[in-house]
Amino acid sequence: MNTCILGLDSGGSKTQWVVADRQGRVVQWGTSEGLDPVTHPQWREQLRALLAKAAGTPLAAAVLGLPLHGELDAVSVEQTDIARQALPCPVTVENDVRIAFDGAFTGAHAGVLILAGTGSMAWASRNEDDAPHLRVGGWGDVFGDEGSAHWIGIQALALASRTLDGRAHAARMTQALLSHLGLTPDELIDWVYGLSNRRAGVAALAAQVSAWADAGDPDALELLNAAARHLAEHVATAWQRIGGVNAPVWSHAGGVFSHPDITRQMTRLLSAAPVTPRLPPVGGALWRAAHNAGWNPDNNWINTLASHLNHTLALPSTSPYPI
Structure with missing residues (x-):
């Protein structure tokens, strides 16, 4: 049984990706530079490499929040194609601000x-x-x-x-x-x-x-x-x-x-x-992925995920990302 979901949030300066289980616990995570197609010409290769790290996990669903998605048609098509080819599960690609919205309000x-x-x-x-x-x-x-x-x-x-x-x-x-x-x-x-x-x-x-x-x-x-x-x-x-x-x-x-x-x-x-x-942007991606997987991300699930993300994302990073 596929018991995990993947959420990814990327902007102009950094990318965060998290794999969480059915209980809302973080089981895998990482950070890297941003995947903005305007300023990172290698964004395709970087996205494929990031997704390859999670592709071996039994995923039920994945949601990616990416810069410029829904804004530039050609870029949006490429982003979706790369994600669907790289991951063996249903994948949704959204604008990174949409998943931040989902994280903040969780449908409330x-x-x-x-x-x-x-x-x-x-x-x-x-x-x-x-x-x-x-x-x-x-x-x-x-x-x-x-x-x-x-x-x-x-x-x-x-x-x-x-x-x-x-x-x-x-x-x-x-x-x-x-x-x-x-x-x-x-x-x-x-x-x-x-x-x-x-x-x-x-x-x-x-x-x-x-x-x-x-x-x-x-x-x-x-x-x-x-x-x-x-x-x-x-x-x-x-x-x-x-x-x-x-x-x-x-x-x-x-x-x-x-x-x-x-x-x-x-x-x-x-x-x-x-x-x-309620959740940071990458949590919004995970919350939507949980819905897409047919789970029930209720308040207990959200609270567990929030606690795990607060700890995980607070760990020191070696990359001096701007505010």
């Missing part, structure tokens, strides 16, 4: 999940039978992803460049940025355009902006406040589009929320505190 009620990691997007549904799911944002780093780690990094670089020109006056943060990177002002442009993975490299600066905000830098704090305003706009718009009334029911995922000022500002702007996610 209508809501909006705002994900802000390397990129940003809101996902919303009334969570009723046949209710449509919709997304707000997620247009990518060229003309979207406001409030994301990449967006915060871009704003920090832009403010630094304007300060170096004399068009702005964020001297403290600009010097902190140059010191962090070990650069002189003349070397900054070479650093940016010389990055092998520019999206991830710029997104990694968001963690430093958070640290500078904690240290009292007003310009860094204002960047985080601006990110919060953009993310709150995503939530309010999505809530309105699904017919929500009163203050929105919302939750969040992604490393940008590791800074408490983001959540505090959004709570103020939305007049509602976030719902604590």
Whole structure:
């Protein structure tokens, strides 16, 4: 009997995959770099290699949350084909923000999940039978992803460049940025355009902006406040589009929320505190896989899985992923 399920969550910076059993216990897991087709040309080989690690387990179902799925048709077809060829079980491939939504709410009620990691997007549904799911944002780093780690990094670089020109006056943060990177002002442009993975490299600066905000830098704090305003706009718009009334029911995922000022500002702007996610995004993939396997992922199962994931995902990683 196939007694396990596979859940995988991947974004612009990292991938987490977990195999869990019928009791909701983690039996196998791993992490790797992200599988974003825009910034990782080898994503096909990397995805096949990850799935091969789990293919020998007796799987009843698998759900994968992958970046750009449902956004670019050709990529979506490739992602699904690779997953179905690699795994000897029923496979569902979803957008990574959809599985974060599933993890946050586990089918409980209508809501909006705002994900802000390397990129940003809101996902919303009334969570009723046949209710449509919709997304707000997620247009990518060229003309979207406001409030994301990449967006915060871009704003920090832009403010630094304007300060170096004399068009702005964020001297403290600009010097902190140059010191962090070990650069002189003349070397900054070479650093940016010389990055092998520019999206991830710029997104990694968001963690430093958070640290500078904690240290009292007003310009860094204002960047985080601006990110919060953009993310709150995503939530309010999505809530309105699904017919929500009163203050929105919302939750969040992604490393940008590791800074408490983001959540505090959004709570103020939305007049509602976030719902604590019941499961992390990879847990959302596992919860849906359990449904697809014909199991009954009830509250006890969810609680057991949450406990195991909290322990497993808290184990130290050797990869310095950005927020």
